[in-house]
Amino acid sequence: MIIDFHAHIGRIHPERKELLDASQLMTRMEEWGIEKACVLALSETPEGDYLEADTEDVLRECSHFPGRLIPFCLIDPRFGLNHPSMNFAPLMEEYVARGCRGMGELLPKMAIDDCRCLNLFQQAARFNLPVVIDLHSRPLSYGLEDAPGLPGLEKVLQSCPETIIVGHGPTFWAEISGSVSPSERGSYPRGPIKPGGAVPRLLKTYPNLWADLSAGSGYNALTRDPAAGLEFLETFQDKLLFGTDYCLRRHTDREVKIIGFFKTLRAKKLISPEAWEKIAWKNAVKLLKL
Numbered sequence: 001m002i003i004d005f006h007a008h009i010g011r012i013h014p015e016r017k018e019l020l021d022a023s024q025l026m027t028r029m030e031e032w033g034i035e036k037a038c039v040l041a042l043s044e045t046p047e048g049d050y051l052e053a054d055t056e057d058v059l060r061e062c063s064h065f066p067g068r069l070i071p072f073c074l075i076d077p078r079f080g081l082n083h084p085s086m087n088f089a090p091l092m093e094e095y096v097a098r099g100c101r102g103m104g105e106l107l108p109k110m111a112i113d114d115c116r117c118l119n120l121f122q123q124a125a126r127f128n129l130p131v132v133i134d135l136h137s138r139p140l141s142y143g144l145e146d147a148p149g150l151p152g153l154e155k156v157l158q159s160c161p162e163t164i165i166v167g168h169g170p171t172f173w174a175e176i177s178g179s180v181s182p183s184e185r186g187s188y189p190r191g192p193i194k195p196g197g198a199v200p201r202l203l204k205t206y207p208n209l210w211a212d213l214s215a216g217s218g219y220n221a222l223t224r225d226p227a228a229g230l231e232f233l234e235t236f237q238d239k240l241l242f243g244t245d246y247c248l249r250r251h252t253d254r255e256v257k258i259i260g261f262f263k264t265l266r267a268k269k270l271i272s273p274e275a276w277e278k279i280a281w282k283n284a285v286k287l288l289k290l
């Protein structure tokens with residue numbers, strides 16, 4: 001079995017002509033041999049509005065394929081009063097009651113340790129909602145920000161020990177390596193993974209940090225230095241989640257490289273069968289209590 005921890009539906013801006021609905025997503029999943037997918041919302045956050053899909057859209061689309069599509073909700077940290085003590089509990093309670101199992105993806109252009117983000121993270125834990133974050137560096141118009149070495153993420157992990165943070169995005173994955181240059185933090189760096197990376201250090205230190213393998217950034221991190229990528233998968237097999245981040249605009253040719261890569265891992269026995277099964281679906285089942 002394979003569970004895609006990071007999938008999308010939605011209408012793509014600015015033209016809004018292309019629509020990826022639940023039926024189309026299911027067709028792709030059948031092609032790829034993926035049994036279940038977590039469907040993430042984006043457009044509660046204005047910076048995420050390039051893909052028009054808010055929690056209501058996600059809930060509606062997922063309701064057509066119960067048990068196969070798992071809805072995630074999204075609340076912008078600035079929602080309501082844009083205040084660091086805003087009470088999100090009524091909204092979270094409603095979303096959980098309607099079937100949401102996680103939150104994300106969170107990509108406002110804010111510092112990850114902004115007090116409004118910390119407030120959201122802390123409240124998510126009370127409703128057992130793991131939070132998928134997207135870390136990006138300037139000048140992109142979206143994505144949570146952090147300094148080199150990810151001190152802001154570390155502060156989040158320390159301040160919100162009950163909250164499961166699921167890392168994702170180019171800046172997160174660039175920090176799999178030590179000595180990351182500023183230009184590498186916003187791109188897909190090539191070449192060997194150097195020792196001292198923030199991501200392995202934080203994954204080792206904090207039980208509440210997990211990561212999904214989705215998107216070009218996840219694929220790049222695992223393949224730029226093949227031997228180190230395999231070692232990373234084996235080492236952190238209990239905290240990694242397979243995901244695609246499939247989105248029509250980015251994948252017009254329908255090629256999502258992480259899928260072929262992940263299947264090759266099993267076919268060629270490049271990682272242990274136990275590690276593969278955990279990353280493919282067991283970790284997601286455990287984390288989301290499916």
Ligand SMILES: [Zn+2]
Nearest residue numbers: 006008105245
């Ligand atoms: Zn995404």
